[in-house]
Amino acid sequence: MRFTTRLTQALDARRAADGWRQRLRVARNDTRTLEVDGKSYRHFSSNDYLGLSQHPAVLAGWRHGAPGAGASGHVTGYSHLHAGLETQLAHWLGYECALLFISGFAANQAVVHLLAQKQDSLIADKLAHASLLDAASHTPAALRRFHHNDVASLAQRLAPPCDGATLVMTEGIFSMDGDSAPLAAIAETTRRAGGWLLVDDAHGIGVTGEQGRGSCWQQGVKPELLVVTFGKAFGVSGAALLCDETTADYFLQFSRHLIYSTAMPPAQASALLAALHEVQRGDALRQRLHDNIQRFRAAAAALPWSLMASESAIQPLVVGENSAALRLSQRLAQAGCWVSAIRPPTVPPGTARLRITLTAAHQESDIDALLKALHDAAGE
Numbered sequence: 001m002r003f004t005t006r007l008t009q010a011l012d013a014r015r016a017a018d019g020w021r022q023r024l025r026v027a028r029n030d031t032r033t034l035e036v037d038g039k040s041y042r043h044f045s046s047n048d049y050l051g052l053s054q055h056p057a058v059l060a061g062w063r064h065g066a067p068g069a070g071a072s073g074h075v076t077g078y079s080h081l082h083a084g085l086e087t088q089l090a091h092w093l094g095y096e097c098a099l100l101f102i103s104g105f106a107a108n109q110a111v112v113h114l115l116a117q118k119q120d121s122l123i124a125d126k127l128a129h130a131s132l133l134d135a136a137s138h139t140p141a142a143l144r145r146f147h148h149n150d151v152a153s154l155a156q157r158l159a160p161p162c163d164g165a166t167l168v169m170t171e172g173i174f175s176m177d178g179d180s181a182p183l184a185a186i187a188e189t190t191r192r193a194g195g196w197l198l199v200d201d202a203h204g205i206g207v208t209g210e211q212g213r214g215s216c217w218q219q220g221v222k223p224e225l226l227v228v229t230f231g232k233a234f235g236v237s238g239a240a241l242l243c244d245e246t247t248a249d250y251f252l253q254f255s256r257h258l259i260y261s262t263a264m265p266p267a268q269a270s271a272l273l274a275a276l277h278e279v280q281r282g283d284a285l286r287q288r289l290h291d292n293i294q295r296f297r298a299a300a301a302a303l304p305w306s307l308m309a310s311e312s313a314i315q316p317l318v319v320g321e322n323s324a325a326l327r328l329s330q331r332l333a334q335a336g337c338w339v340s341a342i343r344p345p346t347v348p349p350g351t352a353r354l355r356i357t358l359t360a361a362h363q364e365s366d367i368d369a370l371l372k373a374l375h376d377a378a379g380e
């Protein structure tokens with residue numbers, strides 16, 4: 001089949017399934033409000049959970065470094081700002097080393113690609129992020145998935161003997177469901193099977209645990225590999241892998257993602273140092289986020305759509321069909337609330353949902369306006 005035929009067929013199928021994805025042109029986005037096509041909305045689709053993307057100290061941080069690193073970290077791209085950030089992250093999270101990556105997607109690809117070899121076994125939660133599952137399916141290792149947050153199912157996948165090494169992968173807080181992994185039980189089960197655990201805490205870091213140290217800290221677990229990302233609660237972009245010194249040395253020697261790619265801009269490392277400081281002293285922001293979550297959940301329980309068992313900033317309402325999710329999203333937009341509909345293949349078929357995200361930047365009046373719009377839509 002020629003490329004043109006293949007591409008056209010795939011696009012036609014996606015349109016027919018109400019699955020067409022469209023990018024917005026956002027004119028303004030300050031986490032609390034979003035401006036699109038000359039109209040302003042209350043914004044419930046941002047992962048900037050603490051509102052740090054707008055924080056004066058973070059903005060000032062950007063101005064204290066060069067906009068480009070000019071080279072890979074292995075040439076001349078690794079500055080004192082990068083080194084300082086890695087040291088502070090490692091110290092804060094209780095690891096020997098931290099290595100910076102340009103994004104969470106890149107970090108997960110790098111980790112899985114570099115570690116997984118032919119005899120190995122990769123075992124992932126069914127709902128683990130695309131960057132983990134994708135990377136895993138492109139390695140020569142066997143990939144098996146366990147039922148979501150189900151430790152018995154994990155134990156079952158770990159039971160068959162494996163000639164190589166075993167890596168178990170999960171998220172701290174799941175990006176599309178908002179629920180938390182039972183990390184202590186997962187870590188213990190993995191340890192007993194002699195495997196390593198990788199936790200991707202993109203949605204937990206900054207938000208949960210003492211000083212915002214994330215899901216692992218909160219649950220008293222220290223996985224061999226911890227990936228944290230900076231595009232969410234840190235309000236910036238980028239990621240880090242936390243690990244021991246041997247693992248870090250191995251990555252520095254052999255990870256092509258690190259060796260053959262330009263290092264993170266020094267300005268970004270500088271902004272991240274400022275963001276880290278704000279996260280560490282961010283109890284008031286975390287409290288405000290927590291209050292917003294409680295306010296939302298208390299009133300949303302009465303809605304006809306199923307509210308998932310989530311205590312996090314991610315509060316999905318499962319609608320079911322793609323077209324119904326899109327209609328509800330449009331209805332909310334008419335009422336001045338921006339909530340994105342999430343459809344398969346990002347979530348399982350038949351579970352299209354509104355992925356509502358709450359932040360510390362929201363006021364009580366924002367939460368109340370969203371609840372009113374949802375109750376009005378439910379009554380129609």
Ligand SMILES: *Cc1c(COP(=O)(O)O)cnc(C)c1O
Pocket residue numbers: 102103104105106108129131171175200202203229230231237238239
């Ligand atoms: C957002 C996300 C990523 C990707 O991180 P980026 O820095 O945006 O590339 C990885 N894992 C999870 C669980 C995420 O939610």
